[in-house]
Amino acid sequence: METMKKEFLTVEKFNVISDVFSQAITGELIGMSNFASLAETIEDPNEKMEAVEHANSERMHAKAFMAYAKERGFKININLNGQYWGNVRKQFLSYAHKFDFIACLIIQEVMLETFAISMYTDVGNALGGEAGRLFLRIAEEEREHLEHSSEFLRNELIEDPNAFINKFEEIHFNCMTILSEFSASTDISGHCGVCSGSCMKLSLHHIGLDIVTIRGNALALYAQALDEIGIPGEKSIVWIARLPA
Amino acid sequence: MDSTTSGLDFAVLGHQDSWENISDFINGIRTSNEGELTNEKIKEIFSFIPPRTLFRMKVRSNTGAEIKGTYIETFIEPDKLDSSFLRVNIAKVRNAVSYAKKTKAKIATLGGFTSIVLEGNLDPFSDGETRFTTGNTLTAAFIVKGIEKAARDRNVNLKESSILIVGATGDIGIACTNFLKNKAAKLLLSARNYLRLEKLAVELINDGQQVIYSVNIQDLIPEADIIICVASATGIQLSNLKSGVIICDAGYPKNLETRLEQTKGVHLFHGGMGQIAGGYDLEPDYSGTFYRYAAPHIVHGCILEAIVLAFENRFESYSEGKGKITTDRMEEIYNLSIKHGIDLAPFYNAKGLWSQDQNI
Ligand SMILES: NC(=O)C1=CN([C@@H]2O[C@H](COP(=O)(O)OP(=O)(O)OC[C@H]3O[C@@H](n4cnc5c(N)ncnc54)[C@H](OP(=O)(O)O)[C@@H]3O)[C@@H](O)[C@H]2O)C=CC1
Ligand SMILES: [Fe+2]
Ligand SMILES: [Fe+2]
Numbered sequence: 001m002e003t004m005k006k007e008f009l010t011v012e013k014f015n016v017i018s019d020v021f022s023q024a025i026t027g028e029l030i031g032m033s034n035f036a037s038l039a040e041t042i043e044d045p046n047e048k049m050e051a052v053e054h055a056n057s058e059r060m061h062a063k064a065f066m067a068y069a070k071e072r073g074f075k076i077n078i079n080l081n082g083q084y085w086g087n088v089r090k091q092f093l094s095y096a097h098k099f100d101f102i103a104c105l106i107i108q109e110v111m112l113e114t115f116a117i118s119m120y121t122d123v124g125n126a127l128g129g130e131a132g133r134l135f136l137r138i139a140e141e142e143r144e145h146l147e148h149s150s151e152f153l154r155n156e157l158i159e160d161p162n163a164f165i166n167k168f169e170e171i172h173f174n175c176m177t178i179l180s181e182f183s184a185s186t187d188i189s190g191h192c193g194v195c196s197g198s199c200m201k202l203s204l205h206h207i208g209l210d211i212v213t214i215r216g217n218a219l220a221l222y223a224q225a226l227d228e229i230g231i232p233g234e235k236s237i238v239w240i241a242r243l244p245a
Numbered sequence: 246m247d248s249t250t251s252g253l254d255f256a257v258l259g260h261q262d263s264w265e266n267i268s269d270f271i272n273g274i275r276t277s278n279e280g281e282l283t284n285e286k287i288k289e290i291f292s293f294i295p296p297r298t299l300f301r302m303k304v305r306s307n308t309g310a311e312i313k314g315t316y317i318e319t320f321i322e323p324d325k326l327d328s329s330f331l332r333v334n335i336a337k338v339r340n341a342v343s344y345a346k347k348t349k350a351k352i353a354t355l356g357g358f359t360s361i362v363l364e365g366n367l368d369p370f371s372d373g374e375t376r377f378t379t380g381n382t383l384t385a386a387f388i389v390k391g392i393e394k395a396a397r398d399r400n401v402n403l404k405e406s407s408i409l410i411v412g413a414t415g416d417i418g419i420a421c422t423n424f425l426k427n428k429a430a431k432l433l434l435s436a437r438n439y440l441r442l443e444k445l446a447v448e449l450i451n452d453g454q455q456v457i458y459s460v461n462i463q464d465l466i467p468e469a470d471i472i473i474c475v476a477s478a479t480g481i482q483l484s485n486l487k488s489g490v491i492i493c494d495a496g497y498p499k500n501l502e503t504r505l506e507q508t509k510g511v512h513l514f515h516g517g518m519g520q521i522a523g524g525y526d527l528e529p530d531y532s533g534t535f536y537r538y539a540a541p542h543i544v545h546g547c548i549l550e551a552i553v554l555a556f557e558n559r560f561e562s563y564s565e566g567k568g569k570i571t572t573d574r575m576e577e578i579y580n581l582s583i584k585h586g587i588d589l590a591p592f593y594n595a596k597g598l599w600s601q602d603q604n605i
Contacts, residue, residue: 185289212289215290216289216290216292216293217293219290219294220293220294220295223294223295224295227295227297233297233298233317234297234300234301234528234529236297237274237294237297237299237318238529240294241270241271241274241275242275242276242279245286245287245289245290
């Protein structure tokens with residue numbers, strides 16, 4: 001076992017890494033819950049099974065992060081009802097209750113997943129060692145989830161571009177507003193309820209990161225995902241420009 | 246690509262030349278509920294955004310033809326145009342080039358700074374359906390046609406004038422220099438690299454043109470009746486100007502007004518710009534927030550080159566490489582441009598349109 005185990009962690013570093021793991025575990029559990037809820041919206045037995053399987057894959061991610069955190073003795077705080085995670089979950093459920101499979105897919109697989117992929121990649125590269133590899137491996141798996149749903153959503157768009165884009169726009173403002181507030185350089189809507197002390201955003205420099213870059217990269221990947229699906233650039237730029245910052 | 250790109254005639258790759266512009270654009274989009282973003286906040290996000298279409302265009306020719314285009318923003322930061330940011334900027338241009346190829350536009354022009362990739366032949370542009378041009382031929386044509394007109398308007402005889410070209414060894418600079426060869430009494434050439442400057446000067450002298458060249462622009466300014474500034478540099482200072490001097494600011498960003506030691510007796514205009522008589526429509530229509538010119542339908546020469554080529558159904562890399570622009574080609578594209586109702590923009594600078602006794 002290399003780097004992180006042998007490396008002496010300063011209190012600051014220990015706290016940031018603990019918070020990073022807390023966020024990742026919370027996010028994975030949100031994803032797991034979302035897919036479990038999504039399974040209910042589906043009639044087709046094969047697709048239903050696929051959603052459950054997907055929920056399980058997010059569960060495995062949560063488990064892997066938890067196991068690593070436990071081994072290192074990180075201070076983990078899981079909270080699915082905090083200001084931002086809780087609100088994203090509420091948004092997801094509001095669509096799930098309407099049996100809106102497409103909307104659920106957009107929230108979980110495009111919005112949450114692009115943020116996860118990008119942030120895990122940044123964190124993975126910054127942490128290095130075993131912890132870094134864990135983040136990068138999970139980022140890779142999330143990327144497959146994103147690609148899979150992009151293809152599906154692209155076909156949905158082709159069928160009825162106007163209806164699809166209008167629907168996407170509504171979901172964007174309902175959900176990306178929350179994620180943008182969450183990842184803004186200042187806490188726009190208060191404490192996240194996950195970080196142990198004050199928000200880790202201001203302490204990321206202890207692990208060689210900063211929130212502006214992390215948020216920028218995440219938004220960039222989201223924008224690319226919109227391109228992949230076929231949302232016209234003149235739409236996506238407006239959607240992005242109107243987000244809180 | 247996306248659901249609305251089919252059938253595009255042209256694409257324009259570009260960048261903004263001030264944060265003020267960007268802020269107007271972003272805050273123009275935001276609703277009053279969302280509130281305005283400070284420049285600091287905008288700067289935090291802007292440069293991360295991958296290239297994308299900001300708006301679509303419909304342009305009308307005097308012949309009645311109409312073409313469709315798209316403007317692709319590279320998200321290069323306006324205060325990071327100089328060489329220390331070259332690597333990041335080239336990466337951004339490359340991304341925008343692949344984006345443009347996906348739109349399947351028949352021709353794309355590399356506006357402003359972005360032409361650097363095609364001038365340097367850094368990238369293979371041949372694959373895909375889209376042809377790329379730097380737009381430098383029409384830009385250079387508008388610059389020199391502007392100089393000829395400004396001189397006429399002010400009763401300045403080119404044959405008796407000394408013309409200073411700052412950035413003379415650049416793609417546009419060489420084109421302007423060659424065009425003006427044997428049309429002016431003396432050509433004064435400036436750039437930072439002495440050897441390239443010397444090589445260009447020797448060619449001109451061999452062709453019978455009187456030339457003075459220097460890497461120090463201050464050596465040449467006091468003698469200049471006319472100055473064309475086409476250097477890709479932001480820090481140029483102009484002092485000891487001749488009274489009555491005509492200055493064409495054709496670089497990016499166009500900010501020479503702020504670089505003048507004196508403004509009295511100086512006639513400065515933003516050059517390389519054309520105006521579309523038939524007009525254009527933008528979708529979404531950002532002309533209210535985004536458009537900063539003193540008269541309607543003013544557009545950069547490099548963008549107009551793609552538009553003219555599209556009107557002509559000539560989907561070819563009209564301008565590429567460096568130092569290959571000929572006077573014949575400048576005349577050709579300028580004449581085609583006129584045919585479609587695209588002529589020199591009226592003279593203007595940061596203070597607005599030129600008035601009778603224009604001082605800056
Ligand atoms: N319609 C319009 O208004 C358009 C304007 N442009 C602008 O025109 C300018 C020139 O474009 P292009 O010819 O393609 O560029 P190039 O890079 O080919 O040429 C730049 C020239 O400027 C010189 N130069 C650079 N820095 C300085 C300096 N500090 N002092 C004096 N000379 C300098 C260079 O020589 P050296 O390195 O030896 O100094 C070279 O001669 C650019 O700013 C470009 O953005 C481009 C397209 C359209
Ligand atoms: Fe996951
Ligand atoms: Fe996932």
